[in-house]
Amino acid sequence: MQKQLKKRLDDIRKKGNYRQLRYIKPVTSTQILYNGKAYLNLCSNSYLSLHVHPDILKAAKDVIDEYGAGTCSSRSVSGSIDIYGQLEKMIARYKGYRKGLIFSNGYMANIAIISTLTDSNDVIFSDELNHSSLIDATRLSRAKKVIYKHRDMNDLEKKLGRERSAGKRFVVTESVFSMDGDIAPLSDIFELRERYGFHMILDDAHGTGVFGQKGTGVEELFGLSGSMDVHMATFGKALGSFGAFVLSDEVVINFLINRARTFMYTTALPASSLASAMKALEMIEQDTTYKDRLWKNIDYMRMRLNTAGFDLKDSVGPIIPIVVGEDAKTLRMQESLMRKGLFLQGIRPPTVPEGTSRLRLTVVRGFTQEDMDYAIETIIHAGKKMELI
Ligand SMILES: Cc1ncc(COP(=O)(O)O)c(C=O)c1O
Incomplete structure (x- = not known):
């Protein structure tokens, strides 16, 4: 069995579709530690940043x-x-x-x-x-x-x-x-x-x-x-x-x-x-201001990424897909953003259809203006290098 599974894993790796777990530790509602380095977490589903609310x-x-x-x-x-x-x-x-x-x-x-x-x-x-x-x-x-x-x-x-x-x-x-x-x-x-x-x-x-x-x-x-x-x-x-x-x-x-x-x-x-x-x-x-604050962040991030020319599909809420296409290219873009302190995931088949691999970015209430501007500018820079925009 091991031989057969290993071959299948090698095939997954060749396609740029291999998954590994990353062990992280939360620092704040939006920051995490991974391998001793701090990252802005751009893939949390804690949209209202309540998971660490006192x-x-x-x-x-x-x-x-x-x-x-x-x-x-x-x-x-x-x-x-x-x-x-x-x-x-x-x-x-x-x-x-x-x-x-x-x-x-x-x-x-x-x-x-x-x-x-x-x-x-x-x-x-x-x-x-x-x-x-x-x-x-x-x-x-x-x-x-x-x-x-x-x-x-x-x-x-x-x-x-x-x-x-x-x-x-x-x-x-x-x-x-x-x-x-x-x-x-x-x-x-x-x-x-x-x-x-x-x-x-x-x-x-x-x-x-x-x-x-x-x-x-x-x-x-x-x-x-x-x-x-x-x-x-x-x-x-x-x-x-x-x-x-x-x-x-x-x-x-x-x-x-x-x-x-x-x-x-x-x-x-x-x-x-x-x-x-x-x-x-x-x-x-x-208190609906938790949600209102989240929407301010959503509107700002979507507006900036849209204006930059990314394909964000028909997304409207806190989930913003940035479509890259190929699995390996998606992985390269993810790795380049990780090097700049942005933690987010490349989503590849079978989670999404073939040819639509993407970065799945999520917006949360806890982002500061500074967090958002840094993330957007870094993503735009990487997107240009990858010829996505
Ligand atoms: C749309 C949708 N339904 C169901 C689930 C499963 O929920 P849970 O994580 O609580 O198992 C998820 C994600 O986790 C989801 O995104």
Whole structure:
């Protein structure tokens, strides 16, 4: 086996697609230490820079004293500590849904929703750029899979018209696409829902805390808060903690509690993760300036990079893809930025389609004007050398 795997790894290396882990240590909300050198972190999903906020850290520390370091049990056995109940109510109210259920992470929540709620005579219509957790969930489902072109409503409509089903039909999409930073056309999808009838599953992992006047997510932006059949999002990005949740009505949530294997057969989250998520939620509900400050940074960085002439695709929020194209060239650009103290990742296949390798830059609230100007000028300099602009 080793010989075969080594050959495959060599092939991956030759394509410039080899991945290595980098062990880092956070210094501030935006700075990290890597190999003893300080870097500006340009690839964090902690959009509101809350993962090191002192109030959130205090909330986590306080419950550790009361509840211990771990739950050491699944939720169905004895891990469902009371903080779960409080946070599930809070998140359901915040997003406008009847009931919530917390999962250990978003990957497991997506697996649960799609593999548990669909049957063999159902059809799942899935955007071609959906996150790997949604793809894997669809693979685990026995339903028929139909992939529609990215955000292409004509293609979705054509396929909805063609793929009739004796069972249920589901449309599954991310709200903010994690590698492209563009958003799903929810109003158009809802128009199709009225005409064709299907259940809507939305993954708002990157929209929560960021989009909408109140920051509740992309549904709010479209005036569709609380309207999905099943809504999923995570605590591990803008909310600065860890874990995920599914929102829906009583019946769906009770069904997941009874049948979702990634809910039933895993150890429940520790109190510290739940308490920090709860504190973050409380803070962003009371004070929208966290989000407003983030948007100032997003608008500034996107404007400067756009003006410089980079291909940023149709991104609109904190995720800014800088498309390079070839894997090896993407890696070279990443390495040159690393040498200048910028920590960011080259994203290559299979995470993104062949020929669209890119640097995935994320904007966070904690960036100072100086941070942003330094990052932008360094990226522009490298982009010119690589003949991207
Ligand atoms: C769109 C999307 N959905 C789901 C997940 C999985 O969430 P988690 O990291 O909590 O497993 C991620 C990223 O991690 C994501 O980007």
